[in-house]
Amino acid sequence: QQQVKQSPQSLIVQKGGISIINCAYENTAFDYFPWYQQFPGKGPALLIAIRPDVSEKKEGRFTISFNKSAKQFSLHIMDSQPGDSATYFCAAASGGSYIPTFGRGTSLIVHP
Amino acid sequence: EPEVTQTPSHQVTQMGQEVILRCVPISNHLYFYWYRQILGQKVEFLVSFYNNEISEKSEIFDDQFSVERPDGSNFTLKIRSTKLEDSAMYFCASRTGGGTEAFFGQGTRLTVV
Numbered sequence: 001q002q003q004v005k006q007s008p009q010s011l012i013v014q015k016g017g018i019s020i021i022n023c024a025y026e027n028t029a030f031d032y033f034p035w036y037q038q039f040p041g042k043g044p045a046l047l048i049a050i051r052p053d054v055s056e057k058k059e060g061r062f063t064i065s066f067n068k069s070a071k072q073f074s075l076h077i078m079d080s081q082p083g084d085s086a087t088y089f090c091a092a093a094s095g096g097s098y099i100p101t102f103g104r105g106t107s108l109i110v111h112p
Numbered sequence: 113e114p115e116v117t118q119t120p121s122h123q124v125t126q127m128g129q130e131v132i133l134r135c136v137p138i139s140n141h142l143y144f145y146w147y148r149q150i151l152g153q154k155v156e157f158l159v160s161f162y163n164n165e166i167s168e169k170s171e172i173f174d175d176q177f178s179v180e181r182p183d184g185s186n187f188t189l190k191i192r193s194t195k196l197e198d199s200a201m202y203f204c205a206s207r208t209g210g211g212t213e214a215f216f217g218q219g220t221r222l223t224v225v
Contacts, residue, residue, distance in 0.1 A: 032212055036155075043116075043203050043216030044155060089155060097168060098212050099145065102155040 004092050006103025013110050019077040021106045023090035026071065030092040034100060035064065035075050038087045044102075047088070048075070080110045114138045116217035118204050124223045128193050133220045135187045135204030144187045145205040145214060146179065148172070155203065161187065194224045 005024045013019045025033075031052055036044035050057045050064040050073065057064045063076040077084055087107050091100035117136045125131050137144050146158040159169040161179055178190045187206075191198055201221050205214040 034213070036216075041218070043205075043218050045216065046213050049212065093212075097160065098143075098207065098214070099157055099160055099168060100214060101157065102147075104154040 004090060004101050004103040006090050006106060008106060009104065010107040011109070013080045013108065015080065015082060015110055015112050017080050017110075019080045019084070019108055019110070020074060021088055021090065021108075022072065022074045023092075023103050024070075024072045025092045027092070027094070028071070029094045029096075030101075031095050032093045032098060033064070033066065033073050034091050034093070035062075036089040036091060036100075036102070038089065038105075044089055077108075080108075082110045082112050084108060085110050116204055116206055116215050118202075118217035118220050120220060121218070122221045122223070124225060125194055127196060127224055131191050131194055131222065133189045133191075133202050133204075133222070135189075135217055136185055137187055137204065137206030138215055139185070140208060141206035141215075142209040143167075143207045143214075144179075144181070146189045147203045147205065147216075148200040149203065149219075150200045158189070191222075194222075196224050198222060199224045 034049035035047045037047045038044045048059050048062050052068045061078045066073045087105045089105045090103040093100045119134045144161040149155045157170050159173045160167045176192045180188050201219045203219045204217045207214045
């Protein structure tokens with residue numbers, strides 16, 4: 001499986017700020033890009049996902065921006081809250097198998 | 113809300129012993145997966161299972177690993193002879209036939225001593 005590169009490794013944001021996590025992929029066969037949120041002691045849970053036919057998808061305070069030509073996508077968390085403190089994983093999958101290949105994860109801490 | 117359940121939540125085993133990690137996927141799901149996460153590192157794909165056979169596996173999934181769906185509801189991962197480096201959190205996941213979302217269980221923490 002091809003690699004998905006994710007940055008930063010950790011992120012500290014003040015309450016109300018914007019959290020931005022970036023990912024890049026190599027395999028052009030990827031056509032499904034989910035973001036997972038993981039709290040300590042829990043499994044990853046799907047947060048939001050995008051397909052490459054759109055450049056942006058928004059669900060509440062969470063937005064994915066997608067740049068197909070650059071093979072990059074990012075997660076923006078607006079008005080970050082302490083409850084958003086978790087590890088976020090970007091992932092990529094191809095439509096044939098939908099087996100997510102995960103990035104290394106970003107540990108987000110939102111200070112009150 | 114249906115969920116993927118895994119047992120046990122934590123297993124400690126001696127090096128060289130066999131372990132079986134158990135999962136009950138969501139009942140109408142058709143695709144089943146095992147992933148592992150070494151502490152503080154990324155979630156790594158091990159194997160996918162569909163229609164009672166392995167559909168894809170990673171290079172991590174060597175001859176020491178095997179999977180089985182013994183009774184139509186459980187999905188198990190067996191590690192034949194555990195090594196220290198097998199210590200990790202193991203996640204089971206499943207998805208429907210037509211869906212894209214993989215639903216993950218809460219994981220089994222395996223500690224090999």
